Amino acid sequence: MPPVNVRASSFFVVAGACRCWHCGHETDVYVLGVDxxxxxRNTVDPWQDGTRPAILAYIERLTDSVLNRLPQLAPRYFCDSSKWHQRPYWLNHCRHCAAKIGDFEIIEAAWAPLHPSRNPSGASEFTRIDEPFEAAAVAHLCQDKGWDNMFARLGPQDTNKQRSEA
Structure with a gap:
């Protein structure tokens, strides 16, 4: 199991939607992040402070407390094998046909609904969880002011779901 490389005192779940590559139906998708x-840290550099919110991709390790919350927060987001990534990680699954929907389609592709460098117009819900978070993941820093506006509306201690107005 890879070592932890992201630590925070809280985390968030962002819900959105995309069209399934396999069946063509729209399905809910989720990403985890920290602000x-x-x-x-990466494998060679010391720990660094995150200065912008980050969306996490290719999550290979999560703490037990986070794992216990995920079924309620993101019911079709769970660890599964990946031919492309060549090892299991937490990814989305279509609610209609159960096809795997990888992080590239949700976070990294130019058309991705929850791309961290663009306005998060694909986001429909944010939920902040105020409990310690640790993961082994790739952290993509959010670069668009639309993300800042959504986090500002959440406030530092808000654990209630909020609808996006972006």
Missing amino acids: PPFTR
Whole structure:
């Protein structure tokens, strides 16, 4: 199991939607993320402070407390094998046909509904969880002001679901 490389005092779940590549139906998708203050590191650098919110991709390790919450927060987001990634990670699954929907389609592709460098217009719900978070993941820093506006509306201690107005 890879070592933890992202730590935070809280985390968030963002819900959105996309069209399934397999069956063509629209399905709910989820991503996990952290906002400052958090720390992250790669395999050779020391721990660094995160200065912008980050969406996490290719999550290979999560703490037990986070794992216990995921079925309620993101029911079709669970660890599964991936031919492309060559090892299991947490990814989305279509609610209609159960096809795997990888992080590239949700986060990294130019058309991705929850791409961290663009306005998160594909986001429909945010839920912040105020409990310690640790993961082994790739952290994509959110670069668009639309993300900042959504986090500002959440406030630092809000754990209630909020509808996006972006």
